[in-house]
Amino acid sequence: MTDSYDxxxxxxxxxxxxxxxxxxxxxxxxxxxxxxxxxxxxxxxxEFADGYSVSACxxxxxxxxxxxxxxxxxxxxxxxxxxxxxxxxxxxxxxxxSAGSVEGVADKDAEQYRRFRKRMTRFSDLLRKFFNKxxxxxxxxxxxxLFTLGQLGLDMRMLGREEMQEFLRLIxxxxxxxxxxxxxxxxxxxxxSLDAVLGTHLGPRSPNTILxxxxxxxxxxxxxxxxxxxxxxxxNELAHAARNAGVTIRTAMPxxxxxxxxxxxxxxxxxxxxxxxSLMVISNADPxxxxxxLIGAKYAETGFARRITHLRAKGNAAKLHLxxxxxxxxxGLSKKDYAERIVIAPxxxxxxxxFNPAKYGESSPDPVIEITFPSFCDETLAPTGKHVMxxxxxxxxxxxxxxxxxxxxxxFMQTIISTLSEYMPDIGQRITASELLTPADIESEFHISGxxxxxxxxTLDQFLFVRPVNGAAQxxxxxxxxxxxxxxxxxxxxxxxxxxxNAARTILKREKAA
Amino acid sequence: MSLVREPVHQxxxxxxxxxxxxxxxxxxxxxxxxxxxxxxxLYCSEMEYFAIRNGTxxxxxxxxTKYRITGPDALDFLxxxxxxxxxxxxxxxxxYAVWCDDQGQVIDDGTIFHLxxxxxxxxxxxxxxxxxxxxxxxxxxxxxxxxxxxxxxxVQGPTSFSVLNNMGIQGLDALRPFGLMHVDFxxxxxxxxxTGFTADLGYELWMDPVxxxxxxDALFEAGKLHKIRxxxxxxxxxxxxxxxxxxxxxxFLPADETIRTGRSRSPFELGxxxxxxxxxxxxxxxxxxxxxxxxxxxxQLVKLDIDGNKAxxxxxIFAKEKGNKDEIGFVTSAAWSPVCKQNxxxxxxxxxxxxxxxxxxxEVYYQREMHWNRAMAKARIVDKPFxxxxxxxxxxxxxx
Numbered sequence: 001m002t003d004s005y006d007x008x009x010x011x012x013x014x015x016x017x018x019x020x021x022x023x024x025x026x027x028x029x030x031x032x033x034x035x036x037x038x039x040x041x042x043x044x045x046x047e048f049a050d051g052y053s054v055s056a057c058x059x060x061x062x063x064x065x066x067x068x069x070x071x072x073x074x075x076x077x078x079x080x081x082x083x084x085x086x087x088x089x090x091x092x093x094x095x096x097x098s099a100g101s102v103e104g105v106a107d108k109d110a111e112q113y114r115r116f117r118k119r120m121t122r123f124s125d126l127l128r129k130f131f132n133k134x135x136x137x138x139x140x141x142x143x144x145x146l147f148t149l150g151q152l153g154l155d156m157r158m159l160g161r162e163e164m165q166e167f168l169r170l171i172x173x174x175x176x177x178x179x180x181x182x183x184x185x186x187x188x189x190x191x192x193s194l195d196a197v198l199g200t201h202l203g204p205r206s207p208n209t210i211l212x213x214x215x216x217x218x219x220x221x222x223x224x225x226x227x228x229x230x231x232x233x234x235x236n237e238l239a240h241a242a243r244n245a246g247v248t249i250r251t252a253m254p255x256x257x258x259x260x261x262x263x264x265x266x267x268x269x270x271x272x273x274x275x276x277x278s279l280m281v282i283s284n285a286d287p288x289x290x291x292x293x294l295i296g297a298k299y300a301e302t303g304f305a306r307r308i309t310h311l312r313a314k315g316n317a318a319k320l321h322l323x324x325x326x327x328x329x330x331x332g333l334s335k336k337d338y339a340e341r342i343v344i345a346p347x348x349x350x351x352x353x354x355f356n357p358a359k360y361g362e363s364s365p366d367p368v369i370e371i372t373f374p375s376f377c378d379e380t381l382a383p384t385g386k387h388v389m390x391x392x393x394x395x396x397x398x399x400x401x402x403x404x405x406x407x408x409x410x411x412f413m414q415t416i417i418s419t420l421s422e423y424m425p426d427i428g429q430r431i432t433a434s435e436l437l438t439p440a441d442i443e444s445e446f447h448i449s450g451x452x453x454x455x456x457x458x459t460l461d462q463f464l465f466v467r468p469v470n471g472a473a474q475x476x477x478x479x480x481x482x483x484x485x486x487x488x489x490x491x492x493x494x495x496x497x498x499x500x501x502n503a504a505r506t507i508l509k510r511e512k513a514a
Numbered sequence: 515m516s517l518v519r520e521p522v523h524q525x526x527x528x529x530x531x532x533x534x535x536x537x538x539x540x541x542x543x544x545x546x547x548x549x550x551x552x553x554x555x556l557y558c559s560e561m562e563y564f565a566i567r568n569g570t571x572x573x574x575x576x577x578x579t580k581y582r583i584t585g586p587d588a589l590d591f592l593x594x595x596x597x598x599x600x601x602x603x604x605x606x607x608x609x610y611a612v613w614c615d616d617q618g619q620v621i622d623d624g625t626i627f628h629l630x631x632x633x634x635x636x637x638x639x640x641x642x643x644x645x646x647x648x649x650x651x652x653x654x655x656x657x658x659x660x661x662x663x664x665x666x667x668x669v670q671g672p673t674s675f676s677v678l679n680n681m682g683i684q685g686l687d688a689l690r691p692f693g694l695m696h697v698d699f700x701x702x703x704x705x706x707x708x709t710g711f712t713a714d715l716g717y718e719l720w721m722d723p724v725x726x727x728x729x730x731d732a733l734f735e736a737g738k739l740h741k742i743r744x745x746x747x748x749x750x751x752x753x754x755x756x757x758x759x760x761x762x763x764x765x766f767l768p769a770d771e772t773i774r775t776g777r778s779r780s781p782f783e784l785g786x787x788x789x790x791x792x793x794x795x796x797x798x799x800x801x802x803x804x805x806x807x808x809x810x811x812x813x814q815l816v817k818l819d820i821d822g823n824k825a826x827x828x829x830x831i832f833a834k835e836k837g838n839k840d841e842i843g844f845v846t847s848a849a850w851s852p853v854c855k856q857n858x859x860x861x862x863x864x865x866x867x868x869x870x871x872x873x874x875x876x877e878v879y880y881q882r883e884m885h886w887n888r889a890m891a892k893a894r895i896v897d898k899p900f901x902x903x904x905x906x907x908x909x910x911x912x913x914x
Contacts, residue, residue, distance in 0.1 A: 262795045263804075297652030298594055301616035306648035411640050471616070478616070480802060 004277040005031040005248075007507070008268050009284055010255045010294065011447070011486070013041025017238040017285030019485040021072055023282075024245035028507050031276060032247055033268065034448055035254035040146070041284065042446045042453070045493050049433030051383045052323040052375075054225055055231035057437070057446060058453070058495050059319075059372060059390045060341065061111030063219025064234065067132050068497035070213055070214075072241045076234045079378040081225035084165025085334065087191035088423045093332045095187045096340075099221050105185040123167050124217035126155055131218060131498045134474050134506045135464045153435040165376075172460060174350050178205035193352075194345035194368055198392060199453040199493070201316040203355030204348050207308045208460045215458060219496060224341055226374050230381065234495060258283070258290075258482060260299040265481035268294075279481050282503060286448050286455035287311055287468040287488040293449075293477065304478050306309035307469040312462065313488070315439030315451035316358055318396035320369075320416060322389040323382070323433035327373065328424040340374040344366045344369040344423060358395035363412045370393045389417075398439035398451050430468040439472075455488030464490060476483055476510075483507060526551040529576035529728035536746045545747065548641065550577035550660070553746035564747035566712050567671050567853045568787035569741025570677045572733065573668040573750055574583065575718070576726075577666075579624075579701050582660045583634040587653040593624060595649045595798060597781055599791040605631045608692045608709050612781050612789055614799030618806060621645060621779035622762055623786075625709060627694055635660075635720075639762050645770065650659060665726040669733065670716030670753075673740035675911040678706070678717060680736035686717075687910035700728055711750060713757030715905045715912075740914075755849045756901035757860060758817050760784060765846045765860060766817065780806055783813040783862070814868035817900065818845070820857040820893040824880045825855075826849050831863055832875040835890050842867045845876065851900055858900045859893070870897035871906040 009020045010035035024030045040043050042057035061076070062081075085097040097105035099121075102113045119262060130152060136145035156164050170178070173194035179189040193204035196213035203209075216222055227233050239249055254271045254486045258281050267277040282292040288306055291297065297305040327338055345351050345368045355366040370392040375382040393416050400408060404496065413436050420427045439451030456468045465473050468488040474484050475490075484502035487493035516817030527550045529535070535553060543554040544790030552574070555562060565571040583592065584733065592600045596611040603609040605628050612623045646657050678686055683697050683706060694707035702725045710716035721729060734742055754761060762768055769778035780803060781790050790803055822828050826848045830841040851858045859876070867874065872895045880887050905912055 049775070233696040260796070263800055298590070299796055302594075302615040302645065302651075305651050309648075309651055346762075431594070 003031075003275075005029050005033075005180065006278065007282060008033065008278040008464045009021060009282045009485070010258070010268060010290075011035070011284030012039040012235075012249055013284045013486060014043045014235055014238055014495050014497060015485050015487065015500030015503070016041070016282070017242050018068055018072065018497040019282055019284070019381050019504045020247045020249075021242035021245045022237065022271075022501060022508065023234045024247045025240065026504075031278070032242065032249040033253045033270065033276070034249065034251045037233065039239045039249060039251060040232050042222035042442070042448065043231040045070075045232030047228030048435040049323040051081070052321075052386070052388050052433065053230060053381045054374065054388050054390045057319060057442060058231050059374065059392070060224040061227055061231070061234065061495055062216065062222065062224050063494040063496035063498070065132060065219070065498050065501070067390065068367055068501050071501065072153060072238065074234075074237055075503065076230040076237055078225045079228040079374065080339045080376075083224045083226070085191055085195075086337055086340050086342045087187040087346075088330070088332070088342060088344050088388070089187055089346055090331075090422050092285050095185065095191070097188070097191055098485040099223055099500065102188060103190055106415070109183050109185045109188055113188065116182055117168070119163070120161065120214060120217055121172070121221055122159065122371060124214045124221070126159065126167070127214055127491075128218040129155060130464070132502065134468070134502045135490045137474060138465050148488045153487055165490060170210045172208050173210050175209040176352065179204070179348055189325060189348040190345035190350055191343055193348040194343050194370065197351060197368075198370060198394065199317050200458055201314055201397070201452075202313070202459070203352045205352050206355075211460060211463070212458050213403075215492060219494065220252055226372060226377065228308050228378055228380075230374060230378075231495060238497075253514070255294060257296070258294045260479060265479065280483065280507065281481060282483040282507070284486045284500075286313065286450075286452075287472065288313060288449040289447065289486060290482075290484060291477070295477075295482065301478055304469070304471050307471065308512050310489075311351045311468055312457040312459070313452045314398040314454060314457075315453065316395045316397050317453065318393045318412070318426065318439065319437040319442070320389070320391040320393050321435040322391075322431050324387040324389055324430040325432050326385065326430055327376070328427040328430050330424050338373045342371040344371070344419065346493050355395050358397040361397055361399055361401035363397065363400060363408075363415070364395045365395075365418060366473050369416070369419065396438050398443070400438070402439075404438045404440040410436060412422040412436065414439070453487070454493035455478060455486055456492075458492050463492075467492065475506045476486070529574050529643050529725035531574045531576065531667070531730055534727060534730045535744055543746070544620075546700040547577040547747075548579060552577055554739055555746040555748050556744055559746060559748035560753075562743060562745035563852065565741060565743035565745055565750050566714060566749060566753045568672065569743060570669060570671040571712075571745040572751065573670065573745050575668050576664070576723075577661070578665075579638050580659075580661045580664050580667060581636045581643070581646065582658045583636055583655060584912055585655040586632075586665050587655045588632050589632055591650055591653040591655040592636075592842045593794055593797060594653070595646070596626070596804070597799065600626065604692055607628070608694055608707055610762050610787055610789070612784075612855075614641075614803070615769045616781050616799065616802065617769070617778075618799035618802030619772075620766055620781055620784060621769050623760060627705075627707060629694070629705065640768055659673040663723070664782050665723040665729070667719045667729070667733070668710055668716065669719060670710045670712045670714055671849060672715055672905055672914040673737070674716050676813075676913050677733065677737040677740050677742055679913075680740075681732055681745065690909045691757045691907050693854065699732075700725060704729070710759070711759060712753040713759070713899055713901050713902065714753070717906075733795055752849050752851070753901075754849045755860060756851050756854060756899070758860065758899035760815075760860075761847065765862070776812070779813060779862075780811060782806055782811045783815065809883075811865050813843075814865045816843070816861050816863055816868040816895045817897075818859040818861055818874070818876065818893040819896050819900075820859055820876050822878070822889065823850055823857055823890045824878045824889065824891070825857065826859045826876045826891065826893075828876045829859075829878055831861055831893075832877065833867060833893070834892075835875045842874070854900050856900060857891075868881055868895055869893050870896045
């Protein structure tokens with residue numbers, strides 16, 4: 001039996017839902033097929049131990065774009081917002097970073113930080129403008145593309161001569177050079193380095209980690225929030241908006257393949273053998289999964305398939321969930337601080353050293369950790385008096401030597417707990433249950449090839465005009481009727497909805513032109 | 515552990531036939547062909563040329579790049595790689611083919627031998643292993659570079675059939691052009707194909723290098739009374755132009771080596787539209803070629819019959835003799851053809867110029883005692899190859 005739609009979205013990740021909702025609101029008959037039981041992709045809340053729930057993958061909301069909120073009339077309820085980042089130190093008082101200021105450092109550093117953030121904010125605002133536009137094609141005569149390109153140049157020039165030069169100087173640079181040049185406080189250097197590399201396969205000395213830092217700021221100036229009910233509530237709100245717009249969402253329906261006939265998409269076939277017809281298939285899956293598994297390399301052009309094969313998309317961040325029978329004591333922190341974002345990155349070299357083994361397929365013996373206690377502000381996540389810790393742990397390379405077997409996971413878990421214990425001496429006794437998701441787990445549970453948050457590394461060679469690869473940067477694959485709308489496309493990952501919205505707008509604009 | 519390492523071979527390689535070719539060489543004029551030494555000429559390229567057209571010419575084509583393509587998806591892989599439909603090429607047949615990049619621009623041309631069911635050999639001038647590996651992503655296919663493992667000779671000319679017959683090869687009379695067969699040569703298997711680069715009656719012999727010298731000796735013994743001669747590349751090049759065949763770096767640049775846009779060519783622009791089969795659902799360059807088919811091509815390959823006897827090497831082509839400053843194209847290969855008694859050339863012109871029967875003008879430069887002269891020569895665009903004798907296709911071939 002076959003069923004016919006104007007558009008089929010493969011994957012109900014947040015970008016897929018945004019894209020589907022916008023297409024449906026433009027009058028399209030849209031079907032969303034999701035492999036998992038829940039909608040949301042990597043933006044879900046799920047129970048990991050009896051009575052304990054957590055945002056299973058993405059846990060902080062930075063970047064949900066105002067344009068997306070406005071278009072879909074979203075107003076996610078937040079349990080905690082405008083979070084301060086507290087950088088822990090094993091033998092000294094922590095420091096506190098917020099969007100414009102830092103506490104606990106010398107005046108000179110505080111002033112430098114204020115200036116640094118001001119400049120970074122100007123640059124990230126420039127980037128943000130382009131996050132909500134499809135990237136222009138290079139070497140084209142299309143007026144729209146040239147206009148966007150011209151605007152990028154003009155906006156850059158409008159920064160002023162000196163600032164433009166500074167922007168161009170910094171954009172390819174590494175964060176290490178910038179923080180060591182500017183700041184003296186090691187905690188400050190470490191915390192900024194962590195922000196630049198979190199979720200990537202990059203260390204502070206890797207090129208273009210200023211770009212990744214700017215990317216983090218480009219949402220809400222780097223202000224992090226925790227949605228009430230976890231990240232799943234954002235996805236549920238999106239799914240609600242999509243259904244209201246007329247989208248059909250079917251969960252537990254993994255797609256086996258995108259059917260290509262004579263060089264164009266004609267629909268999809270599910271693992272269960274159902275066929276759905278549509279001349280437009282939009283993949284929320286990552287580019288590698290889309291081209292190599294769902295379409296099949298043989299149906300793509302050789303050069304394009306080769307570029308996709310070479311896409312760098314190996315995750316290096318693990319996700320740790322702990323069920324705790326009470327809040328652990330943390331040196332130098334008061335009670336209300338548990339609502340904030342806590343990081344373990346005592347200095348920039350600590351972060352780089354943590355990255356070193358990852359280059360050779362080994363996990364960090366002294367990992368970098370970003371910690372939240374979502375249950376502190378949201379009682380729905382844990383039984384009364386108990387708590388949940390949600391942490392991002394780096395580095396845990398996707399391609400671990402010997403693979404991520406149970407022994408390797410147990411060993412890494414031990415490493416993390418002993419690192420945490422240096423700052424939270426009683427953490428070991430507080431744990432009643434735990435869950436560790438390595439990139440390999442993220443790959444299998446969330447169907448992201450390589451288990452990378454961003455679906456494709458956020459580097460200049462996979463950015464803007466060439467994201468994910470040359471020939472697919474305008475959400476369109478070089479196969480008629482197939483589009484991408486996930487984190488692997490411009491601008492990238494994070495719960496922003498920008499890629500989904502840009503994809504929908506590109507598709508609708510193309511239809512209008514045709 | 516010894517500190518002395520095995521010497522690594524450096525410099526040019528020698529083909530399995532080198533000891534014999536070298537013995538016949540009198541002019542010591544060699545060039546490099548994909549790592550191997552290959553002769554320009556052995557005594558006199560004009561005389562060698564006449565061996566192709568009047569006797570039997572033997573050319574050592576061992577340096578020709580060869581890949582063995584096997585596996586369950588061998589046919590599907592080839593169909594994805596090349597523009598023509600390989601399903602139509604049955605075992606025992608050979609197909610000329612081109613392969614394109616994503617933009618539908620020709621990377622190279624070559625011949626594909628369907629050796630046995632599902633087992634192929636692809637021969638080309640250039641190396642393409644990386645591209646083939648990329649094209650094989652998603653296919654269950656094995657691609658093995660076998661240039662070194664196969665010794666190959668081209669045996670071309672009107673008496674070539676008689677020579678091979680004398681050598682005791684059975685069943686040759688039934689072998690049609692673009693056919694191949696496996697025969698026994700002194701207890702080893704040899705593949706014989708009725709193929710070549712000369713548009714004349716001719717064969718190519720392919721076998722294990724171990725027997726190479728025995729094969730050479732048997733061949734020359736059998737050809738004694740049939741004007742058999744070893745030849746170099748210059749003679750073959752002249753025959754190639756007469757045949758109207760394309761040569762990479764002459765008629766086109768491999769698309770993966772061009773830097774400037776517009777310097778590569780599509781199959782349509784090379785007059786190879788007949789090799790593009792849109793009935794195949796997917797092959798490299800299909801999208802771009804379909805678009806070109808709809809919108810028209812920029813360039814058109816032409817064969818020119820030029821007045822006069824001065825070869826029009828590297829000449830510009832004009833639409834009119836006078837009053838037209840803008841050239842419409844240029845000559846890519848040119849020669850005085852001894853066998854056709856014609857001044858011939860292959861060139862490329864901007865479409866829609868270049869229709870068969872059109873007249874164009876070629877600006878020929880030639881030197882007389884240091885001084886350069888320039889002549890505008892009238893040229894006709896011809897459709898057919900300059901040299902295409904009936905004996906090329908006759909089966910069984912005549913016993914010349």
